[in-house]
Amino acid sequence: MAIGGGGSWSIHGRPDVTSRYEVLGRAGSGAYADVYRGRRRSDGAAVALKEVHDAVSAHREADALLAVAAESSPHVVALLDHFPGGDHDDDVLVLEWLPLDLAAVVRDGRRAGGLPVAQLKRWMLQVLEGVAACHRAGVLHRDLKPGNLLISEDGVLKVADFGQARMLQDTGTNYQYMHPYEQSSGVEPWVSQHRAVQQGTKEEQPSHEPEIHTGQEPETLTAADYLHEMEQLRAKSTQGDVDKMSLQDGNASCLATCSTGDIDDDPFRASYSYDLEEGIGEEESGAFTSCVGTRWFRSPELLYGSTNYGQEIDLWSLGCILAELLNLEPLFPGTSDIDQIGRIISVLGNITEETFPGCSNLPDYNKIFFNKVEKPTGLEACLPNRSASEVSIIKRLLCYDPTKRATAAGLLNDPYFTEVPLPVPIEGLQVPASKDEDDGGSDSDFDEFGSMNLTKTDKGYA
Numbered sequence: 001m002a003i004g005g006g007g008s009w010s011i012h013g014r015p016d017v018t019s020r021y022e023v024l025g026r027a028g029s030g031a032y033a034d035v036y037r038g039r040r041r042s043d044g045a046a047v048a049l050k051e052v053h054d055a056v057s058a059h060r061e062a063d064a065l066l067a068v069a070a071e072s073s074p075h076v077v078a079l080l081d082h083f084p085g086g087d088h089d090d091d092v093l094v095l096e097w098l099p100l101d102l103a104a105v106v107r108d109g110r111r112a113g114g115l116p117v118a119q120l121k122r123w124m125l126q127v128l129e130g131v132a133a134c135h136r137a138g139v140l141h142r143d144l145k146p147g148n149l150l151i152s153e154d155g156v157l158k159v160a161d162f163g164q165a166r167m168l169q170d171t172g173t174n175y176q177y178m179h180p181y182e183q184s185s186g187v188e189p190w191v192s193q194h195r196a197v198q199q200g201t202k203e204e205q206p207s208h209e210p211e212i213h214t215g216q217e218p219e220t221l222t223a224a225d226y227l228h229e230m231e232q233l234r235a236k237s238t239q240g241d242v243d244k245m246s247l248q249d250g251n252a253s254c255l256a257t258c259s260t261g262d263i264d265d266d267p268f269r270a271s272y273s274y275d276l277e278e279g280i281g282e283e284e285s286g287a288f289t290s291c292v293g294t295r296w297f298r299s300p301e302l303l304y305g306s307t308n309y310g311q312e313i314d315l316w317s318l319g320c321i322l323a324e325l326l327n328l329e330p331l332f333p334g335t336s337d338i339d340q341i342g343r344i345i346s347v348l349g350n351i352t353e354e355t356f357p358g359c360s361n362l363p364d365y366n367k368i369f370f371n372k373v374e375k376p377t378g379l380e381a382c383l384p385n386r387s388a389s390e391v392s393i394i395k396r397l398l399c400y401d402p403t404k405r406a407t408a409a410g411l412l413n414d415p416y417f418t419e420v421p422l423p424v425p426i427e428g429l430q431v432p433a434s435k436d437e438d439d440g441g442s443d444s445d446f447d448e449f450g451s452m453n454l455t456k457t458d459k460g461y462a
């Protein structure tokens with residue numbers, strides 16, 4: 001779905017891009033981006049050209065990738081170039097080419113009747129290393145799922161799609177958004193992971209832009225210069241962009257969860273309108289929106305409308321991803337946000353002040369009530385035939401209390417990864433031949449509500 005900007009194939013009308021990159025064909029599209037397969041003219045390297053139809057998302061993604069680049073992790077996608085869109089065009093991000101994803105690994109594993117444990121461990125380690133690098137850099141991804149964990153043809157897994165990412169600043173009592181250059185203690189020269197970030201051509205830049213480079217020679221910028229320029233573009237592009245911003249979370253947005261008709265009937269309607277206002281002002285206010293991520297991987301606190309969260313929401317998603325890798329089926333495939341919470345509590349038990357201190361203060365907690373789950377099925381039952389160490393890793397991530405969740409860095413040291421069978425080297429991985437195109441189930445927020453018994457009460461819905 002193209003939102004604003006130049007729309008499909010407008011990349012062909014971008015001489016600044018096409019003079020450096022040959023566009024070979026469409027690779028895929030997401031809620032707010034079209035991605036093309038391309039080739040760098042200078043050396044023939046395969047690249048992905050991501051034409052992002054929403055300037056704010058493009059800047060978020062570029063900012064986050066720049067911040068994580070400082071970690072030099074092989075498990076985070078590399079940003080090679082950024083062509084700002086200016087007034088009339090979309091931003092184009094040039095990324096390393098990663099044609100496969102973890103969803104395809106799960107699909108192939110299911111078809112083969114299982115993944116060998118030594119292979120599984122290597123995929124898990126790569127996921128953990130990528131997420132740990134993001135968190136070390138103070139970047140909250142907010143949309144971790146198998147389809148956003150891309151894989152190269154030689155089996156290197158990389159965290160990708162940072163369109164919903166945020167920089168974190170832990171103030172001690174809550175988390176706030178911050179711009180990446182505010183983290184830096186000084187102006188350090190920034191060197192792109194592969195080559196310098198380049199600027200677009202003069203005619204495509206707003207008049208207030210700094211010096212523009214029209215030639216073919218790339219210019220190396222310091223991180224501070226680059227981010228300053230991005231900041232100017234961001235300030236300009238966000239003016240009057242309210243409609244676009246409310247759509248930027250695509251199918252992950254609470255706004256996108258329902259058709260207009262659904263919103264009228266939805267018990268969480270108050271949170272939708274609340275989140276609309278908040279989403280618009282997220283960067284200015286320093287608060288976060290709860291409308292992030294893809295439902296199956298969304299943490300309980302997000303489902304209950306939290307706007308004050310940190311890396312723990314990524315850790316919940318991580319738990320769901322690793323469980324899917326172990327079981328080769330999605331763990332909590334909710335068909336609506338309420339069904340999502342229902343599925344979680346049927347496995348882990350009711351969410352109460354005992355199991356999640358502070359939960360009753362979450363914005364939507366008192367709007368819906370679930371019957372007492374007398375006998376939660378437990379994660380063991382969801383992960384049949386998995387070892388105690390494997391179940392333990394998932395349990396440490398899928399804690400209701402966000403403060404109790406294990407970190408990605410901590411799990412890298414889990415004895416599970418040093419026990420036999422040892423993880424295969426990356427070269428020993430069975431890499432899928434192609435990406436999954438149609439894998440049945442969907443975590444789309446456009447799905448219909450699943451069947452459920454919902455009763456209106458004085459206090460809300462039960």
Ligand SMILES: Nc1ncnc2c1ncn2[C@@H]1O[C@H](COP(=O)(O)OP(=O)(O)OP(=O)(O)O)[C@@H](O)[C@H]1O
Pocket residue numbers: 027028029030031032033034035047048050077095096097098099100101147150160161163250251
């Ligand atoms: N570096 C890459 N190399 C190859 N394909 C890529 C790359 N980045 C993205 N893609 C593919 O392009 C498609 C859309 O990409 P992406 O998910 O990043 O867009 P989006 O609009 O941000 O998506 P979403 O709707 O999940 O937020 C996906 O199929 C993805 O696998």
